[in-house]
Amino acid sequence: MSELEVAGQVVEMVRRLAGPDAQAEVTVTRTELALTRFANSFIHQNVAESGTAVRLRLHVDGRTVAGTGSLLDPDGLAALVERTLAAARLVPADPAWPGLTPPSPVPPGAVFDEATAYASPDERAARVRAFVDAAGGLETAGFCRTAYRSGAFANSAGHSTVGRTAEAAMDGIARTGGADGVARRCADRLGDLDGAALGDRAAAKARAAADPVELPPGRYEVVLEPAAVADLLQNLAWYGFNGKRHAERQSFAELGTVQFDPAVTLVDDPLHASALPYDMEGTPRHALTLVDAGTTTAVAHDRRSGAEAGAASTGHGMPGAATFGPIPHNLRLLPAAARATGGDSPAPVGGGTPAGTAPGGGAVADADTAALVAEVERGLLVSDFWYTRVLDPKRLVITGLTRNGVWLIEDGVPTRPVRDFRFTESYPRALGPGRLLGLGGQPVRQPDRVDGSWWEAPPLRLASWNFTGGASG
Template identity: 60%
Template sequence: MSASSGSGVSTELQVAAKVVELVRELAGRAAEAEVNVRHRALALTRFANSAIHQNVAEATTGVRLRLHLDGRTAAGSTTVTSVDGLRSLVERTLAAARVTPPDPGWAGLTLPAALHISAGHPGSGEHSGLAFGFDEATARATPAERAERVRAFVDAAGGLETAGYCRTEYVSAAFANTAGQAVEGRTAEAAMDGIARNNGADGVARLAAARLADLDGAALGARAAAKARAAAAPIELPPGEYEVVLEPTAVADLLQNFSVFGFNGKSYTEKQSFAELGKEQFDPSVTIVDDPLGSRGEPAPGLPFDDEGTPARSLVLVREGVTKAVTHDRTSAAEAGAESTGHAAATSRSWGAFPAHLRMEAGPPVTGTPGEPAAVVESARPFLAHMRRGLLVTDLWYTRVLDPKTLVVTGLTRNGVWLVEDGEITRPVGNLRFTQSYPQALGPGRVLGIGAESVLLPDSWGGAHYASPALHLASWNFTGNASG
């Protein structure tokens, strides 16, 4: 898993150090530079019509250089990691910097700092992050191992048509800058997402994990099939405000939108976010943490540093209903008079830094469905007994933000909605369109219950993970059915 071959530059950290050396050689000591090197190996096993139809894998090493010289900033990238390729990258980036407009917002470089070591993740040195959330077996998973989980999913669906994927990903990364910061880390992740179809009704099951061994294809297939069978022959309901129970798969969409549009430090500084620090904006039962390192000791599929070399750490965004923090890179932190929270990314200067490993803390223990593995326990089910009339919602999709300041979102339900009356599921319901302020839905007094388990789910945007419990909410604004 080396960064290159035949060049004498082998590891990601060595590549980063070589680029720094070349910057000093070609631009002198006045230049400020930071280098990100990332080797990514992604393997995907896809299935449709209950059979594997695609098994693909790719491995690439990318080098990104950001350089600041004479008040001007430019960036460049390459996948050619030979010495000649790296020299060309530096030369091109220098040439771009000389003709780029001045950059008054440049916030400088990250100074040398050791990585944070969370409980359960022993470090191997001051600058090493090689032990963070990393499972060697997942990094080296074979097509046969992914196929085993696909077979188990298909078999457990009991003859229903199935489709989906099982993927594994390995990332080895390094960062170095001309201020002396040099860090490295690696991580591995596995995910499975599948549907079962029954006469036009779909049931879904998905799960992400730091270990492929934690993905139980049979449990996921059985869950998807049970939901598909229960969703057949849906009725239509009129629009209106309904009490709802959102399953973890639906809650993940709330966390994603909170992340990108709410806790984004750039949006906050520009007053385009709903976030008001120190204010009770959520129900007291709500606590939301960004946790790339797994502060509780469990592996987490995150790197221990960001794209500016700032060490990653656990950050409480909401504690018992009170908004406590937003996330920053160095640029937005300087504008806000704050410090970087370790959330810089390749696009954060343009789009803002946002948390990519959100976890909504689970509620008190409740009884799940007997016999189901903990990873896919139906933590929504216990709330149904307390509903006089409401809806159980599996999934939200095609969501679009109408007003970022209040985070009013419109979208559709998907993969199963059911009417609940007097504590019992009575009928499946056709998909509904909604328009709802997400923070308002979780506001003080509006959260009636939080599931006892936060389930780690993959993000369709890539690179982010959301640990979501089920939510029992007082109301949700449905504006029509899926066709209107």
């Protein structure tokens, strides 16, 4: 049976076993995930998994419960319905049940590439080989992955839809003498990932990061590369533009208020790439502008959080949303060119054009980043953030570490590598009015740990970033 046929069969079973008043929604998702991982400059693992998952959410007798299964034969589907009905008798009443998504038109999904969906291990290995060769003898590690998902949704209100999507991603480091350089990209097509360009980029940054000096903690002007900006977007999405947290006053977001620099426009845009055109509740997905020219305009909602806030769902229903809240997973920080035209600004998916050199001749910034660096009298160029944790959710104060390369900028030139810092910074404050001094024109899509989620941004020049500790403490 097709995914839609399976979903329809489960809805019919609920109607037969629980009666016409029971409300059911069913998502059926088939996934094909493949990963080629390398370390010490050779492939050590090639794995793939294929599976189909059925998720049933049921509202009966005023109670709501969800169940999952993977057996698609009639007995397996019947067992799913029966155990979900049994669980419904044990849970408390759910007076806030928002009801089912009514029949609604669903837009076409993102670009779908058959070659990526069914890519072979050899095709992924070829990109790993290109990455390793381009690193010129440096020790390398990382992965190349492809993902394919097809799915269907149906509910007892008569709404149904289908979709499919494919994605490719590569993430690798090169290392020399304890210094690491990183390059990572996410794309709709595996053919768009240039392993050689990524390997060359990672190796150049690693060589340029060797023998770093230590600088004292303090506030520095910074240029953040897209990998670091991706961490900003992820934390803003999870803890700020989350409709449940906003309703609980645990979010910094204040709708209709200028909270960001006028250069900041943030859009959650799942149909831009690699996402199904509907959410787990069957709500059609679309681009949602969260920040428009500095003004916070929206937060993400599923049906439950939207009903509680007196708003409609924005297509962000997902497992766990009733507990943690609905989260945007495809956030784009639009460059000025895209905002002006209403379209997309082209983004390279290789390594970019090297520009700006540190002692030893290693390239530390692509042309887009180098243009921002050239305007800095004294500051820091930061490649990446990691191990970031929330200290104050209301102001979204985050602490974390730099990694994969930091350089001192003097008179517009990266002059020397710097040892890693710990930082403590309010992300909304850092992007606040007057604090964004420059925005690159070439956004780069960064992969998330979960396929279907990604963060796309150009490099940023910020007036201040609070580094609270150096390598010595």
